[in-house]
Amino acid sequence: MSATALTATSKRSKPITMHGIAVALMSCLLLAVCLYFLVVGFSYYLLPLAERPFHPLHRQFRPAGGIGIGFGVFSTILFAAIYVYPLRKKWMWLRNIGTTRHWLDFHIVMGLAAPLLTALHAAFKFGGLAGMAYWIMLAVVASGIVGRYLYAQIPRSRKDAEFSLAELQKMTSSLSEDLRGQNLVAEQVWLPLVTPIRREDALRMPLARALARMLALDLARPFRMAALRRQALSSGERIRTIGGLLASSHPDLERVVEQVRRQSWLTAKICFLDRAGQVFKMWHVIHRPFSYAFLFLLAIHIGMAIWMGFI
Numbered sequence: 001m002s003a004t005a006l007t008a009t010s011k012r013s014k015p016i017t018m019h020g021i022a023v024a025l026m027s028c029l030l031l032a033v034c035l036y037f038l039v040v041g042f043s044y045y046l047l048p049l050a051e052r053p054f055h056p057l058h059r060q061f062r063p064a065g066g067i068g069i070g071f072g073v074f075s076t077i078l079f080a081a082i083y084v085y086p087l088r089k090k091w092m093w094l095r096n097i098g099t100t101r102h103w104l105d106f107h108i109v110m111g112l113a114a115p116l117l118t119a120l121h122a123a124f125k126f127g128g129l130a131g132m133a134y135w136i137m138l139a140v141v142a143s144g145i146v147g148r149y150l151y152a153q154i155p156r157s158r159k160d161a162e163f164s165l166a167e168l169q170k171m172t173s174s175l176s177e178d179l180r181g182q183n184l185v186a187e188q189v190w191l192p193l194v195t196p197i198r199r200e201d202a203l204r205m206p207l208a209r210a211l212a213r214m215l216a217l218d219l220a221r222p223f224r225m226a227a228l229r230r231q232a233l234s235s236g237e238r239i240r241t242i243g244g245l246l247a248s249s250h251p252d253l254e255r256v257v258e259q260v261r262r263q264s265w266l267t268a269k270i271c272f273l274d275r276a277g278q279v280f281k282m283w284h285v286i287h288r289p290f291s292y293a294f295l296f297l298l299a300i301h302i303g304m305a306i307w308m309g310f311i
Contacts, residue, residue, distance in 0.1 A: 023105050030113040037067070037120055045124050052123070063122050063130075071121035072305070075114060079298065082110050083291075104148075111144050129304075133297035140294055143287045150283060153214065153269055153276040193224055194263040199271040211279050214272045218265075225261050229253065 038045075044057040052058050060067045085107040088094040115138055119126075126134050196217050202210055226244030232253050233244065241248050248254060 019102050019105070023109060026106065027109050030109070030117075034113070034116045034120065049125060061123055063125070068121055068123060071117055075117045075121055076298070076302065078110050078114050078117065082107060082114065083295070104151075108144070108148060111141055115141055129297060130301050133294055133301060136290055136294045136297065140287065140290045143283065143290060147283050147287055149215070150276055150279055153272060193228060193260050194267060196264055196268055197271050202271040207279055210272060214268065214276065217268050221261065221264060224264075225257050228260060229257050
């Protein structure tokens with residue numbers, strides 16, 4: 001196999017599913033609604049609070065206005081849907097509807113959209129009890145992003161972990177044999193990439209450092225694969241692939257890069273398996289109290305709004 005023998009190939013795309021379409025449509029719809037009202041009310045939201053009552057949009061865009069209340073009701077419905085996800089683990093009839101991964105996808109989309117919708121409801125005025133609830137909500141969202149990342153690092157069961165380990169051992173032997181038989185990338189280049197860290201070193205790290213190292217490896221992997229790809233590309237091809245970040249038109253090279261990327265990812269996942277599980281348990285201790293505190297403040301806010309006649 002040589003670089004001159006490389007030929008072009010078409011990429012295989014992932015199959016499109018109804019779930020994927022539904023998630024994409026919901027994401028686009030929520031984003032479109034937020035962007036539309038941000039553009040329409042841009043001049044209003046930029047004004048100091050003291051000058052807003054004189055703006056023609058104030059009557060509708062203020063928190064107690066028609067559009068502001070609409071965003072508040074919409075946000076509340078969204079929050080109710082978000083909190084159905086953890087209830088699914090307790091209510092048997094909900095477990096039979098869809099899969100956990102599908103529920104999590106919608107949970108994430110709504111969780112990311114909720115802060116912006118709430119900000120539109122508050123007209124970007126975060127003070128008092130509502131402001132406290134908003135900042136707690138942002139803390140919940142931030143911890144949710146961390147939790148989603150950790151969720152992806154942990155096999156769902158011991159059987160999955162054993163399968164991943166067996167897959168890694170099989171991949172190590174086949175990949176080493178395959179890569180040593182190609183003339184595209186030198187062994188001293190690809191070998192450090194497939195073994196980014198040893199499991200013994202990961203187990204000795206403090207939890208915070210292990211999490212930081214795991215994240216750093218994941219963030220650096222695309223750039224390390226780009227450096228690997230550049231070894232077999234001409235100057236013109238390096239420009240077309242943006243320094244190797246994009247896939248090239250050479251099937252053999254892309255197969256090598258994908259094999260190295262897969263083993264690098266799986267090796268890091270196995271090495272950090274125990275540490276990721278420990279951090280995930282600690283994450284639950286942090287995420288749940290913030291979620292319950294926000295829910296409590298939200299209930300008070302809604303109750304006050306009804307009592308004062310805004311709804």
